Amino acid sequence: MYAILSLSSTSPEMSDAQHAKSMEYLSLQLALRDRREIIRVVCHNNPDYLTESIRQLVTAYEPMIRQIHNAVDLSATVGDFQTFMDDMIKLSKPSDKPNTKPPTVEDFVNLLHRHMGCSHRFLHQVAKNGKEVMAWFNTYVHDASAQFRTPSSTDSKPLPEALAAHYKTLSADQQSAITTELDAYAKYLSELKSASRARISDVIRNESASKSNTSYGPGSYLAKWQSLMDTTIITPDKPRGKTRIGASKSVKAASKKDVDGSLPEGGEKKAQKEDVIEKETLGVPETGKTIESFQSKFQDMLKERK
Numbered sequence: 001m002y003a004i005l006s007l008s009s010t011s012p013e014m015s016d017a018q019h020a021k022s023m024e025y026l027s028l029q030l031a032l033r034d035r036r037e038i039i040r041v042v043c044h045n046n047p048d049y050l051t052e053s054i055r056q057l058v059t060a061y062e063p064m065i066r067q068i069h070n071a072v073d074l075s076a077t078v079g080d081f082q083t084f085m086d087d088m089i090k091l092s093k094p095s096d097k098p099n100t101k102p103p104t105v106e107d108f109v110n111l112l113h114r115h116m117g118c119s120h121r122f123l124h125q126v127a128k129n130g131k132e133v134m135a136w137f138n139t140y141v142h143d144a145s146a147q148f149r150t151p152s153s154t155d156s157k158p159l160p161e162a163l164a165a166h167y168k169t170l171s172a173d174q175q176s177a178i179t180t181e182l183d184a185y186a187k188y189l190s191e192l193k194s195a196s197r198a199r200i201s202d203v204i205r206n207e208s209a210s211k212s213n214t215s216y217g218p219g220s221y222l223a224k225w226q227s228l229m230d231t232t233i234i235t236p237d238k239p240r241g242k243t244r245i246g247a248s249k250s251v252k253a254a255s256k257k258d259v260d261g262s263l264p265e266g267g268e269k270k271a272q273k274e275d276v277i278e279k280e281t282l283g284v285p286e287t288g289k290t291i292e293s294f295q296s297k298f299q300d301m302l303k304e305r306k
Contacts (some may be wrong), residue, residue, distance in 0.1 A: 012239075019239045064133060071130035072122060080118035087111055105203050159301060166297045175195075177289045184285035196220040227284045 004026075005012035041049055058065075063214065091103050091111055099304035127134055167175065237250050244251055 014239055014266065016238055017150045020237075023235065023237070052134075064136065067128060067130050067133045071128075071133065076120075077122055080122070081113070084118065085110075086113045087115070109203055159298075162301055163294060166294065171294060174289070174293055178293060181285065181287050181290045185287055188285050192220045192223055221283070230284075 005014075088108075088111060091107055094102075167178065170178070230245065232246040234244040234246060234248065234251050236243055247251075
């Protein structure tokens with residue numbers, strides 16, 4: 001906020017209370033702007049990119065839609081889909097009753113299990129009657145798999161070999177520091193993968209996943225997303241204060257509050273539960289020295305492969 005006011009005719013000097021109010025005002029204005037921009041891009045943009053994108057998508061998949069229409073009993077399929085949507089809306093709809101728990105991941109897994117037979121019936125009809133669709137699918141799978149093949153001959157070294165060669169050019173102290181960081185990060189990835197597998201196994205078996213020591217499962221990729229948010233630079237909370245990051249306590253505390261600055265109903269218990277999860281969640285090891293040593297070299301390698 002100090003930097004913003006420094007660019008205007010208004011004096012940037014303010015008390016802590018004034019700074020807190022101005023930060024709240026800025027947050028509300030940014031939220032309003034984001035909503036207006038989303039509405040403008042999605043609904044009021046000229047030309048209408050959303051409608052055109054849907055038309056292009058339908059046109060691209062029209063042959064497949066026609067083939068599926070000929071292969072599948074669409075009346076029964078639409079009926080099954082409507083039943084599934086009704087059950088999902090009923091499960092997701094908030095309840096007015098007090099002390100009602102929101103639906104969990106296990107509840108949605110049970111919903112999918114109940115309607116699994118409908119999807120199997122649909123896929124069976126497509127496989128049995130839509131020979132051309134199955135041929136397209138087989139071609140797609142083989143072409144997609146081919147993209148992951150490693151070329152037998154190449155003018156440049158594969159990236160792992162090139163990075164290993166660069167590692168040998170570093171000093172002994174640099175190699176030692178990088179090895180320590182990589183070992184710690186490899187251990188972190190292994191533990192994260194194990195925790196994610198244990199969590200998704202608990203969900204599938206409809207058992208409590210509270211024993212897992214991570215909130216990023218199933219889907220350990222969420223850990224990387226959380227790490228990016230935790231390292232994002234945030235505006236200082238005081239005039240001339242230090243720049244914060246997403247992992248700062250004040251930032252996390254503010255993210256749990258509503259737009260009026262108060263915790264939503266049941267927010268205190270939820271915040272306490274999130275605090276416990278954060279303490280039990282695996283911390284991301286430091287990799288600054290590794291990135292510093294390899295960043296420029298890695299960028300040069302990518303440019304050579306363009």
